[in-house]
Each structure stands twice: as C-alpha cells, then as structure tokens.
Amino acid sequence: MFNEATFADDIAPASVPASAHVSGKAASSRPAQQCGSCSMRSACMPQALNAQELSRFDSIVSATRLIKRGDAIYRANDPFQSIYAIRAGSFKTVVMHRDGREQVTGFHLAGEVLGLDGVCTESHSSDAIAIEDSSVCIIPYALLESMCAESKSLQQQVLRMMSGEIVRESSLMMLLGTMSAEQRVAAFLLNLSSRMKARGYSAAEFNLRMTREEMGNFLGMKLETVSRMFSKFQREGLLQTHGKRIRIVNLDALGRV
Amino acid sequence: MFNEATFADDIAPASVPASAHVSGKAASSRPAQQCGSCSMRSACMPQALNAQELSRFDSIVSATRLIKRGDAIYRANDPFQSIYAIRAGSFKTVVMHRDGREQVTGFHLAGEVLGLDGVCTESHSSDAIAIEDSSVCIIPYALLESMCAESKSLQQQVLRMMSGEIVRESSLMMLLGTMSAEQRVAAFLLNLSSRMKARGYSAAEFNLRMTREEMGNFLGMKLETVSRMFSKFQREGLLQTHGKRIRIVNLDALGRV
DNA sequence: CGCCAGTTTGATTTCTATCAAGACAAGTGG
DNA sequence: CCACTTGTCTTGATAGAAATCAAACTGGCG
Numbered sequence: 001m002f003n004e005a006t007f008a009d010d011i012a013p014a015s016v017p018a019s020a021h022v023s024g025k026a027a028s029s030r031p032a033q034q035c036g037s038c039s040m041r042s043a044c045m046p047q048a049l050n051a052q053e054l055s056r057f058d059s060i061v062s063a064t065r066l067i068k069r070g071d072a073i074y075r076a077n078d079p080f081q082s083i084y085a086i087r088a089g090s091f092k093t094v095v096m097h098r099d100g101r102e103q104v105t106g107f108h109l110a111g112e113v114l115g116l117d118g119v120c121t122e123s124h125s126s127d128a129i130a131i132e133d134s135s136v137c138i139i140p141y142a143l144l145e146s147m148c149a150e151s152k153s154l155q156q157q158v159l160r161m162m163s164g165e166i167v168r169e170s171s172l173m174m175l176l177g178t179m180s181a182e183q184r185v186a187a188f189l190l191n192l193s194s195r196m197k198a199r200g201y202s203a204a205e206f207n208l209r210m211t212r213e214e215m216g217n218f219l220g221m222k223l224e225t226v227s228r229m230f231s232k233f234q235r236e237g238l239l240q241t242h243g244k245r246i247r248i249v250n251l252d253a254l255g256r257v
Numbered sequence: 258m259f260n261e262a263t264f265a266d267d268i269a270p271a272s273v274p275a276s277a278h279v280s281g282k283a284a285s286s287r288p289a290q291q292c293g294s295c296s297m298r299s300a301c302m303p304q305a306l307n308a309q310e311l312s313r314f315d316s317i318v319s320a321t322r323l324i325k326r327g328d329a330i331y332r333a334n335d336p337f338q339s340i341y342a343i344r345a346g347s348f349k350t351v352v353m354h355r356d357g358r359e360q361v362t363g364f365h366l367a368g369e370v371l372g373l374d375g376v377c378t379e380s381h382s383s384d385a386i387a388i389e390d391s392s393v394c395i396i397p398y399a400l401l402e403s404m405c406a407e408s409k410s411l412q413q414q415v416l417r418m419m420s421g422e423i424v425r426e427s428s429l430m431m432l433l434g435t436m437s438a439e440q441r442v443a444a445f446l447l448n449l450s451s452r453m454k455a456r457g458y459s460a461a462e463f464n465l466r467m468t469r470e471e472m473g474n475f476l477g478m479k480l481e482t483v484s485r486m487f488s489k490f491q492r493e494g495l496l497q498t499h500g501k502r503i504r505i506v507n508l509d510a511l512g513r514v
Numbered sequence: 515c516g517c518c519a520g521t522t523t524g525a526t527t528t529c530t531a532t533c534a535a536g537a538c539a540a541g542t543g544g
Numbered sequence: 545c546c547a548c549t550t551g552t553c554t555t556g557a558t559a560g561a562a563a564t565c566a567a568a569c570t571g572g573c574g
Contacts (some may be wrong), residue, residue, distance in 0.1 A: 095431050117420060120424055176430060178354065178359075211551090211552065224532085243539075299542060468520065469522090481522080488523080500520085515548085522569070523566100534555105536553105536554085539553100542548080544545105
C-alpha cells in the first residue's frame with residue numbers, strides 16, 4: 001500500500017498537521033490541489049504571487065502525481081514538458097555516464113522544483129528518482145512560460161529559481177573540487193540539517209532518506225568512505241548514527257571540520 | 258598598451274576579419290556596439306530575435322567595457338546589476354571558500370554570458386576574471402527583465418541560457434565526482450576543442466589562455482597533476498604541447514580515455 | 515643578461531578506492 | 545515463531561591515485 005511520505009518518523013513541524021496531507025491512494029495521478037491551501041506553499045514556487053496570480057497559477061498546475069520509492073518522474077532524454085514541485089517526499093537527481101557511472105547531482109525535499117534542466121534542449125539531461133514514496137505537482141512548462149509573460153512576479157520567481165540552481169551547483173563543484181572526504185560529509189550533513197530546520201523539523205535529529213551509496217555518489221566518494229566518516233565523527237563525539245537515523249551532537253564542530 | 262584579444266595566434270575563423278574588432282583604446286567603458294553587426298552575433302544572446310526585437314535589445318545594451326587580464330568584471334558579493342556578454346577574450350569564474358581555497362567553475366569564451374548567478378540573491382556568488390585582455394557588453398538586468406515580459410523569444414532565450422548553465426554545471430559535477438585525473442584532463446581538452454571549433458577556429462590546435470594552476474583549480478586537481486597528464490598524453494601520442502600551445506593529435510583516442 | 519612566473523619531473527606521503535568479511539535489521543515464507 | 549534471504553552498513557587489510565615536497569628547467573621580458 002502506498003503511503004504518502006510525511007516524515008512521520010521525524011519531529012513534525014507545528015505548521016504541518018498530519019491532516020494537511022492527503023491520505024494515500026494508489027492512483028498515480030490525481031486532480032491538482034490548491035496551492036493556497038498547500039502546506040508547502042511558503043517554501044514553494046508561488047510564494048511571490050498575489051491572490052489573483054495564485055488562482056491563475058493554480059489553474060495551470062494540472063495534477064499531482066504519486067511516485068513510489070525508486071520510480072522516476074522523468075529520465076534523461078525524456079522529452080521536456082513539465083516541471084515538478086515536490087509536495088511531499090524526497091528525490092535524487094542523477095546524471096549518467098555512458099559507461100554506467102552515475103553522479104547524483106542533488107537531493108531534493110518538499111517545496112523544491114525539479115526538471116529545469118530540460119528547458120535548454122527540450123529534453124531532460126538527468127533522472128529524477130524518488131528516494132521515498134513521494135508526491136509532486138505537475139506544472140506544464142508551456143503554460144508556465146505563457147503566464148510568465150503576463151506576471152512579472154512569476155517571471156522573476158522562475159528566473160530566481162533557475163539562478164538559485166546555478167548557485168547551488170557552483171557550491172557543489174567547490175565541494176567536489178576542493179574538499180576532503182571528511183569535509184564533504186560534514187558539509188552534506190550541515191546542509192541537510194539546515195534544510196530540515198527550514199521545513200520545521202529538528203536541525204539536530206532526522207532520518208536520512210538515501211543510502212550510503214547514494215550519498216557517496218553525490219559526494220564523489222565510495223559508500224565505505226561515507227561510512228568511515230560517519231564512524232569517525234561518532235568517535236569524535238560530533239554525531240550519533242544508527243543506520244539512517246542521524247543525531248548531530250556538535251553542530252559547530254561539524255562546521256569547523 | 259591594451260590590445261583587444263583577437264585570438265591572433267590561433268587560426269582565425271573566416272567569418273571574423275580582423276577589422277571587425279575595434280582597435281584598442283585604454284578607456285574602460287565605451288558606447289555600445291550594434292548587436293546586428295557584431296561578429297559574435299550568431300553565438301550570442303540575441304540570436305533568436307527578429308529585426309525589431311534586435312534593435313530594442315541593442316538599446317538596452319548600454320555599453321561595452323574593456324577588461325585587462327587579471328581584472329574582474331564583478332566579484333562575489335558585489336551587488337547584481339547587469340549580466341555580461343563576452344565580445345572578445347576569455348574569462349574564468351571562481352567561487353572562493355572562506356579558507357582561501359578556490360574552485361574555478363568555468364572558463365568562458367566569446368559569445369557566452371556571465372553573471373546569471375546574481376539573479377537569485379541580487380548579489381554575485383562568484384568572481385568573473387579575465388584570463389586575457391577582453392571586452393564585454395553590459396546588459397542591465399532590470400531592462401532585460403522588462404524586455405523579457407514583452408518579447409517571448411527573448412524570455413525563452415534567457416530561460417534557455419539559464420537552463421543550459423544548469424546542465425553545464427551538472428556535467429561538471431559528473432566530471433569532478435566520478436572521473437580520474439586523466440579522464441578529466443582529456444574531457445577538458447575535448448570540450449575546449451569543440452568550443453574553439455564552434456567559433457571557427459581549429460579544433461586540433463589552439464592556445465590555452467589559462468595556466469596549469471587554473472586548469473587544476475577547475476578540474477579539482479593540482480597543477481603538477483595537470484602537467485603529468487599532459488606529459489602522459491604526449492608520450493602516448495595523443496597530444497603535443499609546447500607551453501600553452503596545444504595540438505590534439507588523436508582526438509578519438511582522447512575521447513576514449 | 516638575469517629574473518621570474520610558469521612548467522616539468524622525481525621522490526615520498528597521504529588519502530581514498532578496492533577487496534573482503536562480517537554484522538545488522540527488516541521482511542518472507544514455511 | 546524461527547530460519548533464511550536480502551539489502552544495507554561497518555570494519556579491516558591492502559593497493560593505487562593524486563597530493564605534497566623538492567628541484568630543475570623554460571621562455572618571456574624588463
């Protein structure tokens with residue numbers, strides 16, 4: 001049975017009562033929800049829109065879709081038609097090399113938008129794969145583009161999102177290009193911590209949704225190295241781990257690594 | 258004396274007669290040129306515009322600016338006001354870590370656009386530094402944004418450019434995250450080769466504008482390693498180097514590394 | 515001509531990958 | 545309920561790649 005992800009095992013944010021989530025239905029596509037009543041609204045794309053724009057925006061968000069763990073919203077070379085706002089759950093985006101090696105280019109949480117890589121060539125250049133049962137809002141790009149021409153604030157929002165993605169990727173290049181394995185893992189944990197916090201969850205204690213191998217593919221190292229770094233931080237008293245359960249004991253020290 | 262970069266030491270493309278370049282003047286800012294008569298037009302931003310849009314676009318390109326080797330167009334944390342189209346020359350973009358380590362996030366040639374990282378926070382997140390004497394067109398972002406609201410083709414062009422930058426950076430993450438030093442250097446040379454070719458220069462023989470250290474900072478390795486890989490390719494008969502002068506002897510084999 | 519930034523090359527160290535084995539937890543089916 | 549599978553994670557031993565340290569070479573330029 002499909003259960004919409006609710007971070008039930010993390011410390012829930014006060015602003016997201018469990019009832020705000022739609023109870024699971026196995027259908028893979030459902031009518032759109034209203035952005036105005038979505039629990040992710042403040043973190044999501046239409047944050048900058050006024051009431052009138054919001055209702056217009058609602059009308060172009062055609063549907064939501066449930067994605068099971070391991071399934072893809074889109075894959076590399078799929079024709080580009082829509083972008084996707086994450087309503088609930090988490091995803092990884094992956095670029096593949098012909099020889100099979102893969103690089104995870106990001107982990108994405110609720111409120112974030114996926115698929116902007118497709119604008120440039122009208123086909124996607126990465127896979128977007130759910131790392132837990134998740135749901136997304138489907139935003140047809142052609143309609144979004146049209147509405148951008150009319151709404152300056154939406155246009156600005158889309159451009160800002162794209163630019164933000166560019167900046168995010170630059171800092172990942174910095175991580176991959178200049179940091180040691182130890183520093184990369186620390187930076188990864190801190191980044192995740194602050195994003196969980198921004199969503200109302202505890203910054204110190206949360207569950208990782210990805211495996212050690214996926215982390216390694218993201219951080220440019222092998223899963224064994226990720227594991228060793230976790231053990232190291234634990235020995236040094238910066239961290240407690242129990243499988244995917246993470247507890248950051250000393251956030252400052254982790255930042256100084 | 259300032260000499261506007263003309264790749265005079267590379268094999269010149271037939272479509273760019275030397276006279277197309279403005280002769281050097283030490284002034285750092287000059288009136289804008291007309292995009293319609295610019296030798297970079299086909300490779301540059303306004304490629305998608307019709308005559309009327311082009312003239313409107315010309316009017317928002319306020320000026321061109323000469324940048325000497327080593328000087329920056331903008332630096333991290335500078336307020337974001339304009340984006341810059343490279344008329345001639347080459348740049349590197351660099352993100353700095355507090356501890357002084359730097360990651361080169363890209364090398365940029367004529368026709369490419371710099372500064373889109375600033376849209377998201379209204380301040381730049383990287384430095385853009387000329388690696389040879391260069392010139393850029395200044396495109397005030399506020400005006401560009403306004404014109405985007407009116408010209409669908411310009412809006413699309415800007416969105417495509419941004420998306421292209423996202424894709425470019427993803428593939429760089431792949432390079433940094435999964436490839437050996439040897440493969441990175443090979444990929445770098447091939448990439449540069451194809452970009453030189455796209456500009457009408459020889460794909461096989463060109464001058465590097467950056468130092469070994471800058472390449473290393475880009476490729477996530479030390480300058481000595483870059484040098485060793487060059488020597489290795491040379492021993493294997495894939496490449497001939499003489500300082501910054503590069504001659505790719507076996508392009509296919511370089512692609513199979 | 516000599517200086518200097520940039521480059522090449524060699525010797526050694528350090529870090530991470532690789533290979534291998536075992537631990538652990540969750541889930542399955544008998 | 546238990547044996548068993550399976551996927552994930554941890555840990556250790558070793559190999560391999562790149563960094564570091566050091567020295568010498570090159571070519572351009574004042």
